[in-house]
Amino acid sequence: MQPQAGGGPVMADVARLAGVAISTVSRALANPDRVSAETRTKINVAAAKLGYTPNAMARNLRVGNSKTVLIVLPGPLHYGVSQIIPRVLYSINAALIEHGYNLMIANLVRDAASEGRILDLAFGGSVCGCIILSSYLPKDDNRSLADASLPIVSMLLDMSGLSYPSVVTNDRAVMREATQELIALGHRRFFFISGPEGNYHDVERFGGVIEALRNAGLSESDVVKSTAAESFQAGLMAGERASYEFVRLADRPTAAMSVSDDMAIAFMSRIQDFGVKVPEDVSVISFDGSPVCVYCNPPLSTIEQPVEEMGAAAVALLLNRVERNGPIPDGPLVIPSRLILRASVSAARN
Amino acid sequence: MQPQAGGGPVMADVARLAGVAISTVSRALANPDRVSAETRTKINVAAAKLGYTPNAMARNLRVGNSKTVLIVLPGPLHYGVSQIIPRVLYSINAALIEHGYNLMIANLVRDAASEGRILDLAFGGSVCGCIILSSYLPKDDNRSLADASLPIVSMLLDMSGLSYPSVVTNDRAVMREATQELIALGHRRFFFISGPEGNYHDVERFGGVIEALRNAGLSESDVVKSTAAESFQAGLMAGERASYEFVRLADRPTAAMSVSDDMAIAFMSRIQDFGVKVPEDVSVISFDGSPVCVYCNPPLSTIEQPVEEMGAAAVALLLNRVERNGPIPDGPLVIPSRLILRASVSAARN
DNA sequence: AATGCCGTGGCAAACGATTGCCAAAATCCT
DNA sequence: AGGATTTTGGCAATCGTTTGCCACGGCATT
Numbered sequence: 001m002q003p004q005a006g007g008g009p010v011m012a013d014v015a016r017l018a019g020v021a022i023s024t025v026s027r028a029l030a031n032p033d034r035v036s037a038e039t040r041t042k043i044n045v046a047a048a049k050l051g052y053t054p055n056a057m058a059r060n061l062r063v064g065n066s067k068t069v070l071i072v073l074p075g076p077l078h079y080g081v082s083q084i085i086p087r088v089l090y091s092i093n094a095a096l097i098e099h100g101y102n103l104m105i106a107n108l109v110r111d112a113a114s115e116g117r118i119l120d121l122a123f124g125g126s127v128c129g130c131i132i133l134s135s136y137l138p139k140d141d142n143r144s145l146a147d148a149s150l151p152i153v154s155m156l157l158d159m160s161g162l163s164y165p166s167v168v169t170n171d172r173a174v175m176r177e178a179t180q181e182l183i184a185l186g187h188r189r190f191f192f193i194s195g196p197e198g199n200y201h202d203v204e205r206f207g208g209v210i211e212a213l214r215n216a217g218l219s220e221s222d223v224v225k226s227t228a229a230e231s232f233q234a235g236l237m238a239g240e241r242a243s244y245e246f247v248r249l250a251d252r253p254t255a256a257m258s259v260s261d262d263m264a265i266a267f268m269s270r271i272q273d274f275g276v277k278v279p280e281d282v283s284v285i286s287f288d289g290s291p292v293c294v295y296c297n298p299p300l301s302t303i304e305q306p307v308e309e310m311g312a313a314a315v316a317l318l319l320n321r322v323e324r325n326g327p328i329p330d331g332p333l334v335i336p337s338r339l340i341l342r343a344s345v346s347a348a349r350n
Numbered sequence: 351m352q353p354q355a356g357g358g359p360v361m362a363d364v365a366r367l368a369g370v371a372i373s374t375v376s377r378a379l380a381n382p383d384r385v386s387a388e389t390r391t392k393i394n395v396a397a398a399k400l401g402y403t404p405n406a407m408a409r410n411l412r413v414g415n416s417k418t419v420l421i422v423l424p425g426p427l428h429y430g431v432s433q434i435i436p437r438v439l440y441s442i443n444a445a446l447i448e449h450g451y452n453l454m455i456a457n458l459v460r461d462a463a464s465e466g467r468i469l470d471l472a473f474g475g476s477v478c479g480c481i482i483l484s485s486y487l488p489k490d491d492n493r494s495l496a497d498a499s500l501p502i503v504s505m506l507l508d509m510s511g512l513s514y515p516s517v518v519t520n521d522r523a524v525m526r527e528a529t530q531e532l533i534a535l536g537h538r539r540f541f542f543i544s545g546p547e548g549n550y551h552d553v554e555r556f557g558g559v560i561e562a563l564r565n566a567g568l569s570e571s572d573v574v575k576s577t578a579a580e581s582f583q584a585g586l587m588a589g590e591r592a593s594y595e596f597v598r599l600a601d602r603p604t605a606a607m608s609v610s611d612d613m614a615i616a617f618m619s620r621i622q623d624f625g626v627k628v629p630e631d632v633s634v635i636s637f638d639g640s641p642v643c644v645y646c647n648p649p650l651s652t653i654e655q656p657v658e659e660m661g662a663a664a665v666a667l668l669l670n671r672v673e674r675n676g677p678i679p680d681g682p683l684v685i686p687s688r689l690i691l692r693a694s695v696s697a698a699r700n
Numbered sequence: 701a702a703t704g705c706c707g708t709g710g711c712a713a714a715c716g717a718t719t720g721c722c723a724a725a726a727t728c729c730t
Numbered sequence: 731a732g733g734a735t736t737t738t739g740g741c742a743a744t745c746g747t748t749t750g751c752c753a754c755g756g757c758a759t760t
Binding site: 372389 | 740741
């Protein structure tokens with residue numbers, strides 16, 4: 001069977017119409033100042049007349065560069081990440097387009113089929129670089145993304161120790177600051193709403209809380225940690241479940257901190273149904289910086305992640321590797337998050 | 351310059367290791383039952399040992415099919431759509447993976463650069479089909495997506511009149527039903543929160559409201575329409591602006607309907623700040639079915655769009671064209687949305 | 701006027717897989 | 731056992747572009 005007839009005009013058609021050789025057309029398009037102005041014009045006119053678009057497959061095959069970047073998503077279980085994915089996609093796509101690259105998405109979950117697909121793309125030459133979001137490298141039975149000789153950049157998760165350029169935010173430090181803020185407002189007992197055990201972001205953020213407590217002479221026993229089961233797919237449900245835990249506590253903390261906005265939103269909504277007042281009875285701070293926080297009741301304090309900057313930085317790091325085989329930075333690039341205090345926080349009642 | 355050395359093992363390496371010809375390897379991989387079991391095993395072993403992955407570019411070039419589908423997004427101004435994009439991506443990606451296809455994203459906005467990029471992909475053979483979300487076909491100076499001989503499926507917007515297979519929901523009918531519900535509860539004056547003038551979904555949904563009013567003997571003057579300016583990028587801000595309009599009204603309607611959840615969330619939040627009670631003073635119904643509606647104050651009634659089913663249907667329609675050059679259905683495939691009533695709706699106060 | 705250089709353009713060989721066509725081998729039949 | 735039929739394997743052309751290399755012509759230098 002022949003390749004499907006499909007195709008529009010090819011470079012040979014342009015060459016014929018312009019009365020020059022194919023190679024001249026190729027050079028005129030790739031490197032305009034290596035052909036005479038006259039020839040260039042003839043070629044451009046011919047190309048425009050035919051509506052010619054170069055065949056990307058053929059080009060990629062020849063030059064061994066697909067001009068396509070793959071973004072590997074962590075799957076929905078990562079509360080600390082799933083909410084900001086649209087913003088991440090937006091910023092990465094914008095930065096890629098600016099440099100003439102395309103964006104490919106191979107997964108929204110991380111099941112075996114997706115892992116295999118990611119590896120096919122990486123090893124099959126379909127992509128020339130990967131940005132991996134807050135998760136480890138895909139593997140299957142006998143391949144790992146680490147072995148595809150592809151530039152990889154990690155975003156949100158620090159993998160600089162494994163020699164992958166990384167761009168992250170200051171999870172731990174900003175959470176410490178937020179906790180210090182609450183301590184300054186007189187809070188002494190805390191409720192920490194976490195995603196599944198072991199998640200990098202949750203560990204870091206909880207670590208920040210603990211550090212602030214220690215610095216203030218408090219101890220780890222002054223925070224009650226509510227950990228979502230793996231089976232809680234959505235942050236909203238996890239937040240609701242945390243609210244049940246909270247209201248059952250004999251000695252309720254006066255401040256709650258959440259690792260994601262959706263958990264905090266559901267938590268805050270439900271505890272108010274149980275008669276707990278926010279912020280009078282409990283102050284709430286969450287993480288992510290979703291715009292919807294402004295319209296919560298009461299407006300929800302949150303820690304805004306610099307997603308757009310991180311996306312742009314990740315692309316810059318990646319293209320520096322792809323195009324110039326640039327050096328791998330020593331440590332992670334840290335772009336700080338910002339605490340936004342709203343009405344969900346007040347001084348502790350004593 | 352030679353193509354970058356990069357690449358892992360190629361088919362010739364597998365053939366050499368297995369002691370067979372390249373063509374035998376190709377056939378063994380593509381059509382396993384056309385080679386002997388013995389040969390097949392040798393080849394599979396050799397491929398596994400080398401960690402061989404076929405080069406997608408080379409294959410695509412030869413067979414003229416990229417196994418990649420492009421999704422064209424409408425840009426952020428389309429309030430009726432932007433909120434459900436992650437769910438759309440999820441369902442489309444899942445359906446594509448199942449059939450061995452990849453997903454490419456070329457735009458999150460619809461500026462000139464994005465349009466050009468989309469057309470490059472379409473005309474350059476990088477993609478073998480497009481799913482276009484609630485928007486018209488990309489064009490640039492001398493190309494239009496319509497002229498790329500590519501299968502196209504429209505999702506959310508009915509383009510079956512232009513011979514594009516379309517999968518949509520019943521915007522008009524479900525909004526009519528919702529309005530009837532409110533009328534049955536005694537509501538007689540309505541507030542309609544709309545996106546920018548002329549948006550297909552907003553027109554349809556408003557049309558549904560009007561139809562219900564007419565059917566009940568009411569008239570178009572019984573609904574106050576608040577239209578977002580183009581410059582209001584986010585639905586939340588548009589909703590907030592609508593709330594200002596609402597509270598200024600001398601004779602306030604007792605029911606509000608919004609074309610998207612985020613507009614409704616901001617609207618409901620703000621009017622309560624102004625002392626308007628929901629649902630006592632005004633009932634609110636919105637559109638989209640975001641999970642967060644459950645946790646609003648009060649829980650927000652909404653119309654849930656069957657996004658997952660629509661995504662799967664769009665992929666099915668597209669692949670039917672791509673793989674079997676199947677017929678173009680006569681009309682749109684309509685998958686109905688579902689009204690979910692929550693505490694934001696009650697009988698009208700009289 | 702002859703030599704050397706530079707700027708242009710053309711030929712043809714890649715890139716890596718697929719597949720039509722034919723030869724060889726294996727299987728089956730009489 | 732010999733011929734017919736079915737498998738199986740190998741050669742080589744092909745997809746559309748890029749690019750090393752060479753040839754040719756024009757210009758300046760001596």
